[in-house]
Amino acid sequence: MIPDFDAATGNLPAGEHSATWQEMLDRYGYTPWRRRLLDGLLDALRRLRTAGCARAYIDGSFITAKEQPGDFDACWDAEGVDFDLVDDRLLTFDSGRATQKAAFLGELFIADSRADPQGTLFRDFFQTDRDGGRKGIIVIDLKGLP
Numbered sequence: 001m002i003p004d005f006d007a008a009t010g011n012l013p014a015g016e017h018s019a020t021w022q023e024m025l026d027r028y029g030y031t032p033w034r035r036r037l038l039d040g041l042l043d044a045l046r047r048l049r050t051a052g053c054a055r056a057y058i059d060g061s062f063i064t065a066k067e068q069p070g071d072f073d074a075c076w077d078a079e080g081v082d083f084d085l086v087d088d089r090l091l092t093f094d095s096g097r098a099t100q101k102a103a104f105l106g107e108l109f110i111a112d113s114r115a116d117p118q119g120t121l122f123r124d125f126f127q128t129d130r131d132g133g134r135k136g137i138i139v140i141d142l143k144g145l146p
Contacts, residue, residue: 002027002138010065011129012136016057019138021145028062037062037072040105042145044090048076048108049142051085057111058138059126072106075113075122 002019003012019027021042029035045056053076060073083091090108092099097107109115115125129135 003136005065006135009129009133009135012063012138014127014134015136016127016139017136019140021140024058024138024140031067033068034062037069037105040103041072041074044074044087044100044104044106044108045076045140045142045145047087047090048081049145051083051087052081053077053142054080055142056108056140057123057126058140060106062106063136063138071101073109073126074106075109075111075126078110078112 002017002023005011006013025035025038029038041058045053048056056074056076058072058074060071061069062072087103089099089103093109100107109122111123112121114120115122120128123137126137127135
């Protein structure tokens, strides 16, 4: 279940919050643009599932109270993934992740890869706001995707 936003920050409370795809649709798909972003995310997640990925972590302004997020940010668990089956676009990290954004309308990283020069992994990096405070992310079990 996705908890309520923190009224002071507009973020989810700290931690990893499991959600079904239907819960994602119900909570975040309330405008045509947000539905379009969810369609792109679903396409990417289905492709990852085909390659053996079991879970993904969703972050960014998309999972906040922000009315018009620019995109979504996600990272995915590489355990059990056959990289020969991963769509090349999901492994393309060009400037601004332009290839990923063109294909899926968001950015997707490998959860256990470095997000910053200090070596913070994306899964942890996503749980910290710009001011260093803790915030929540959504965890999706890809087996339950439609």
